Amino acid sequence: MSTLAAAVAAGHEGNLARALTVLEKGGVDAIALRRTLLEHTGRAMVVGVTGPPGAGKSSLIGALIGALRNEGKRVAVLAVDPSSPLSGGAVLGDRTRMGEHTLDPGVFIRSVSSRGQSGGLSRAVPALIDALDAAGWDVVLLETVGSGQSDVDIAEYADVAVLVSVPGLGDDVQAIKAGMLEVADILVVNKSDLPGAARTARQLEQMLSLRSSDSVHPPVIRTSVPDASGIDSLVSELGRTARAGGRLRRLRKEIVREAESAFALRLSKDLVDRACRSVLDEGREISVVALELAAR
């Protein structure tokens, strides 16, 4: 596998694509490959883009690619779409909105299925970021599954997390809710050519003004992809806002996630059946039963 890692680091596109497949699959090959790739990481800026379905995340990324290319940056995209809870399959269509960049040698786009993972990303995403980083891509744009309210993982995986909102989704109560709004580094009001954009932006600004003065106030940027407006200010905010130490932050998050899912995986159906019975027949408290299981 080290041959493959070397080929990835040397920038060969076909090898990078194959490496991503290996990492997504997991197992021994992925572990060995990852170890070598990690030696070459730490340079890319990872930009997370999240928001509800239909907010225009993919189209906005299409526009961001163009602007970043104008600055001479080499841009990679990981576009995550949901997998089917029934079949495990997926239709990956995000790159449809980035079609004009298909032939640009300075752009690499990969569609990713969430493969049963909740939280808007797939389990392999940190490894995929490492591969793109090791392959020398300057910027990695990471698009989540349409989500955004409570799927806050992206804020830790990305160096700068962008929450994409659109006019007309809800009233000002939405703007004061907890969750992604609190951890995003940049708030974008996309489709700002539509009526109500100013109002949505104002609601977000007001929400921010209620925060304590020592907390960070992320900028609110209005964008419109068809009008090509706001894109350049978004790009300059990305550079200004990006946090350092991304490699370590991603690793930390990934280890916590893995540990949590390992706890759940160790429970056999028998154990859980027994726990169910002890709740139903002995009237025991669910949280206590669950803790006992986790502590085994």
Added chain:
Amino acid sequence: MGGLDDADRSHAYSECERVLARILTKRKAAPVDTPIRVLITKIGLDGHDRGSRIIAAYLRDAGHEVVYTPPWQTISGVVRLALQEDVEVIGVSSLATDHLIVPDLLRELAEAGLDDVAVVVGGIVPDSEHAMLTDAGVGRIFGPGSSRDEIVDAVNQLGAAVRDRRSRAEVPA
């Protein structure tokens, strides 16, 4: 702890079921084998994409990962997509003579080192032109009336064969 009434009991039961379902889903999601990656696309000038969307949904339901593109793709665009997405199978939908440029697609795939990708064509292909496509390397041709099972089975087989060949080569060409 006191006795449970029926409402408590049913609430407790549904809570347990929910937790159990989540754990079992996670276990199922731990991949024994990964889904086959398929590119479903249309090259040429015809924009009738109902067929390609139906096929994408069939393959999704069969557990595959389908990279879907809108119509009007160029051949070089499809080659780059196939490369970046590392697909095992490409399905080209053709309803209005676009199949005539599929041999060009196969040639450009080979030039890009992707001659191991299986290519299938679905839609309207006159009988007299089947040989032209299969000679060029098309794996299967699906005409009107092809069943869901027929298509899924063929993609399973072709995809598995590609995966098998690739697993022997550590580094792609």
